[in-house]
Amino acid sequence: MNSTVLRQIGGVMRLELKKTFLSRRGWWIYFLALGPCAVTMLHWLVESRFRGNIGRHSIGEDSVIFAGIFLFYYLRAGIFFGSMGIFSNLFRAEMLEKTLHYYFLTPLRRELLVAGKFLAGLTIALVLFGGSVALAFLTIGRHFGAAWTDYLVHGPGLSQLGSYVLVAALACVGYGAVFLMCGLFYRNPMIPAAVVWVWEGINPFLPTVLKKISVIFYLKSLCPVEVPVPPPFNVMVVDADAPPFWVAVPGLLAIAVILLIYAAVSARTTEINYGD
DSSP states (O other): OOHHHHHHHHHHHHHHHHHHTTOGGGHHHHHHHHHHHHHHHHHHHHHHHTTTSTTSOOHHHHHHHHHHHIIIIIIIIIHHHHHHHHHTHHHHHHHHTTOHHHHHTSSOOHHHHHHHHHHHHHHHHIIIIIHHHHHHHHHHTGGGTHHHHHHHHTSSHHHHHHHHHHHHHHHHHHHHHHHHHHHHHOSOTHHHHHHHHHHHHTGGGSOHHHHTSSHHHHHHHHOSSOOOOOTTGGGTOOOOOOOOHHHHHHHHHHHHHHHHHHHHHHHTTOOOOTTO
16 A cells, blocks of 8 residues: 555545534534443442442442443444444535535545545544443442452453453444445435344344344454343343354454445445435
8 A cells, every 4th residue: 555545545534533523413422422431420429429338239240230331332322323423424424515526526536535434434433432431441330449440450350341442443343334335325324224223133032143144243242241131031032152252353344344345346436416
């Protein structure tokens, strides 16, 4: 990859970051990212006030609670819809604002435009949701004081934190590629997004073969703490062997790369029709 290509991708990234960060169109994404942090900080403050009441709950219980927040909020809602808002608008917002032709009139290859826009969206998603996951994890047990510090430094805490941030990053990559493609091909990205969300939501109840045709199946296998399924849903869950790390991570990255290559190749023949 020569310096001209890198310069062009970097130029697109800088423009997109300026337009997307603190954009009024995406204000709700910040609430999605910061919501869990507000909850864990409130938990920290309340429990610190009553820390004299021994036996209220343990660090292990807090770690399971965070695992539930991560699985049911971050993966199934926050990162999913946040990625939809960030990546689907990279092209769709330009169409609505009638500004996409300015990119197409420049001596810039369409593949590089797709790459620059994706990297800009990924940077924003990683900062918002990777930072949110780290902050929420570090604050959920902060009321334990020195015991929480010992759990982080000498126990499994930092390892769990690294795993959660990695899974969040992979979720941003996977869902980002899906929604960038949706924003490029569909007039209303909400329709394919709803289909993907339903499919990801029913994944625990699908047969083993169908489970593997989803992003959430591979992300769940990388989570460091398992979340127990409460009754009566536990009887409906179909057990499937979780893929190992060396399969889940390269597999997710490969799927994202394939989707991005397809979007980049398709962008070569994309025509603008602001009247649609």
